[in-house]
Amino acid sequence: MVSESQSRTVGGNSAVLAGEEELAVLKSIEQRVLWLSTAIIDHANRVRPNPSGLKVGGHQASSASMTSIATALWFHALTRDDRVSVKPHASPVLHAINYLLGELDESYLTTLRAFGGLQSYPSRSKDPDPVDYSTGSVGIGATAPVWGALARRYVDDHFGAAGTGRQYSLLGDAELDEGAIWEAVQDPMVPGLGEVVWVVDLNRQSLDRVVPAIAADRFQGMFAAAGWQVITLKYGQLLQELFTRPGGAALRARIDAMGNPEYQRLLRCSADELRARLPGKGSTAGPIADLVASLEDTSLLAALRNLGGHDIGALTDAFDAVDDTRPTVIFAYTVKGYGLPTEGHPQNHSSLLTADQMRSLADRLCTDLDRPWAAFADGSPEAARCAAVAGRLRRPGHASQPAPAVPVDLARPAPTGTANTQQALGRVLLDLTRKAPEAASRIVTVSPDVSSSTNLGGWLNKVGVWSSTERPDWFADDAETILHWRELPTGRHVELGIAETNLVGLLGELGATWSRWGQPLLPIGVVYDPFVNRALEPWSFGIYAGGQSILVGTPSGVTLAPEGGAHQSVTAPSLGIEQPGCVTYEPAFTIDTEWCLLAALGNLGRPDGSSAYLRLSTRPVDQSAAAVPRDPAARERRRRHVTAGAYRLRGCESPVVTLAAMGALIPEALAAADRLAALGHDADVVCVTSPDLLFRALQARRGLSEDPAWILDQVFPADRATPLVTALDGHPHTLAFLGTIRNTPVTTLGVTRFGQCGSIEDVYRHHGIDTDSIVAAALDLVDQRARTEVVDH
Template structure:
């Protein structure tokens, strides 16, 4: 989509001075009411609502106060229906207060902040009753989400339908910029084209515990500028700007800009006499500053010290009008934490709550009734009319009904020869383009610069690489180049830099397009399995926020062997078992990959959908070991078992022991069963594809869940209950619970130490997951 498509005029023609003054007065009234409502919600939750347990409820009145002006100007003057906003976590009461004034939140919810079933501690798309565009709360993740939302929106536009126009705003606390995920996103090469991305930094120079001593605003500006962003600082309000124009004003400006953060914050706690003593400093221009502030009365002087741009509605509005929509923009708004509250500027005000006396004092200042705190503006009040006009302007069209996306369950092909589960991923995607092209058009793959090493080369050659504009492939005529990097708007693979948090942030937003614009995508993120842990927190948060996606970790485990311990994943099978909103699979054979992938795709892009995690391997395995039934009904039975969590791979007559294996270690399990049979010991061999689904089935059987438990009867029938040996290329506790189904003795083999480099035989032997170890464990556990 061309850049010009995202250019949008967000300002009306200037009105007369009288109209501007009247609108500004109404806006200031709304600003005060938003401050009052956000403060009152937190006050009620902590000081009014009964709390029989005595457990801290909490809230962040000071963090809300520093955002009130920024959000008031944005919502009531500049936002348009197509815009989306990510609100910093601790400012959630400000968002709810604004939605209440806009008429989209019922009054009954204002007393439910942080209450079960009520308003969430931090903005939540899935749990809050009012409009929330992005879930936030995990620092750095909510801030970057609109970047990936912008990319997802453009992708939808170029593939399945028009989403309209709009900016993607992030309201970010300055301490949030400490998170590495923020800069990983800002520095990704593809971000420079996203002119609809706007960040507004609440530069209050405080973190949770202290005034941050070395926040250098100019350094932050240069970092954004170096990444190609438009930088708009909003440093001072109208009062200070007027003082800067007087004799001595230049000296005052320089003094404030060069003053250490803690020194400035201390001024906010001073009396007027103390400010007159401290503000001039000891520099060569201190006399000029003293002479200037001597012309001010006490109230004006104290107001001037607090007159930062992030609290000046006119300065903020002017900044919003400067956004040029041709590149990402950051507005750095200087603010005071706790602005307008008795706690403003206090170094420990992050979680401080107003006392009842302070709350009533605030009520008197704002002319509000502390006993009836939830009043809206009257319809004929200028502020009420402005609220009504904003509500009408911000109305969005309903999300259209979701289209039917037909995902096949079986391609009908049985893999032959020797192959890997990693290679089966690429083949399955190519088969999907042939057998279900309509569904395949909604698939989008994402990788952090590992497409070729994760066997996506054939898929990328087939569908191309997504880019907002078509780019020339300078290697198209190179006969030795096997992987063709054709970048065009119709491409279906998105390549990012080597930053796993960016990858999962993007697939989370690609997986949320069904709920934003009624256009489901089927996003698949592919990365090295050891780095799933690095990506887990933002991916988990994306699932919480409603983003449904498939994460593929490959290659995995100590089966990597020669790669060494640094690239061997141990805990990821347990992660798959424990991650909410996600079905995890570790297929052993190519056919298992096909079936589990298709089942996972069918669960994406719908209100009751789930994400999936596939853990794949680069170990070549003889595909005939899968013993796929030839009979169609038996094949379908096997497929249902694979998708449900596992299947009996071999039944050994009157079995004396059960070997339960997963993924790459199934060949060792079968070899161990052969060895045991030679000793006269029959063994059942079970292939587990999803420990998580089996655990849910076991919970359901015990009455602790609503899922189906039929798979347990087919895997672990009571008449075949025998001592059990479990083995996997991962932590042994992943499968340990299976012995509890029939309450049998068990030995659990796996990897619980950091890996070692070596051959496959050496590494398996080192960790005790080789055939000899399985046989020994089986013999030891027999009566």
């Protein structure tokens, strides 16, 4: 049960509060938004030529259930500092509103889901009109404004001028089934975000059916328990007035107790059928029957549909009642397909109106099917309201700060001794605070409760943890405390709860501040590599929306030998290659990690920038094996090769085989080369730092992209083309394409099974990526080549 202090029901005399004239204008605009959104989808499916016959699609019913909410928000409550995330299937509503506000040219209204036209779902990077948040992946777009609020606050604390607007999410009730929703609601950073406002379009339908259970009360309690303000808009003014009449209390109790499917079925009834069905059975049937008998057909049908989410006055009151000291959720009861012939039908999710239905709708909404895009007449109250709102919402331009210059090399001496690439992460961040303080001031790290275990401890001690208010560090005077948890507004690390989805959601928004407020950040998120898969979808969506960030997965692979199969990542390297808008790196040495991280940071916060994924390891490796050249020019050449994807770590005069290895397996590749040489078979050893960039270079050489291809000739020159053995701590297909660079035979070694606990030696042997396995694979290729040469001779 939600307490009165936590939840308020808005409605009743809303028409008096908002003003009759304003309500009339807003209602007229709502009807035009309903028409335009329906017509946009109709044109894409029924009018526009479709030679292939492939279904175009669109969601007229889902758009219709949102029109009242969107109209009340845009034309009453919204300010230019606010941002709105619109549920995916209501994208035509957003485009219709932008058209009425003069932010979308009429020519685009016929291009929904056409190439180069309006996207299927709101897209910040691809739609021609203003879109604040990309949506489409259910639950992720809804939570984005939460992370947008945090990003805005971070920018404002550190650089100022980020505004104070609200962050709205208009989401469908089915999105509340998504775990990402509740991970965000419960994160400890969220309860203080008073600018966050969610409006749930509670139409009680999913894609295939009417949701059978009444879940609203349970959801309200869950939000209230998380510290949110809960506002419920269940009934509109007509129903509220009916409830005050004789029999009204019984009618309200009847509807309150009614299951969703029964209520939806009543929406499909005629007035006579409604009079027979609505009273139900029992002692209250008589008073209800008397009440509905007193109503005219049109009044009865209108009252049943008069839910709070379609009452403009109740909606405007709700937006005015938002408590800006804590997050707010508004549960707005709606009818899916409201105002359309398909309203309330359980299979109306993707249904489309016929030509006759469209003509009838046009007549009822006072529009013209033959002139579907007609604007409001000049001088009309609606046109004046649209012009006034457009002026109010027009955002001034902002001066964009250029991304900070990031050094490409910190000029550290060639490393010696034993170290791992994970350690290099924290060291590079600390070095940047001394050698490139302007760039370091833009770095913000994010972690889901794994800061110390991923080597960020030194960085945290240096820069502090970000909090909107300073909090005491109660362990500051404890002599045994190594990690100092100083929380203050100037901190540059954000610590979330353990949910990886929240981590990458925030990364996406921190990575978009360069385009929202002209303040570029360099966000780095650190997560255990086995959980990159869990985080990949929302991170990918953030990249799609224009967010640029670095995701660090560490520790990684079956190299985590004692941890067992549950914590050994297999597919992450290839996923990095497959992710658009992202460069993946897996360095083997600490100096390689430094160069790759600096290159990735240099690509952030700019219009032509990109994200990066770094896969790091905790395996101790002898750093002298990197053989970093001492000559400055040779060192720079090595650095360029490292950041381009690969370098020849060891060369010989006449190689008969090439060993191309990545990351933690470089020691095995070097040991295998030594043993092969002892057997009389010299081998080149190539250290692959980015299979992603090598694949792009290969595509460019084939004319399939504009990426640079020079690295292929430098590292895999034609005159040194030999059979290849590839090896990595991950799925072997990650490097399988290397054989196509010179059309050479290739044997790919890697991990294709769940791991085992044990020592590195035992686990590597189990998966066939140990030194013995590399030597055996190379000898097989040498023998095969020898046999082929004999046959050719």
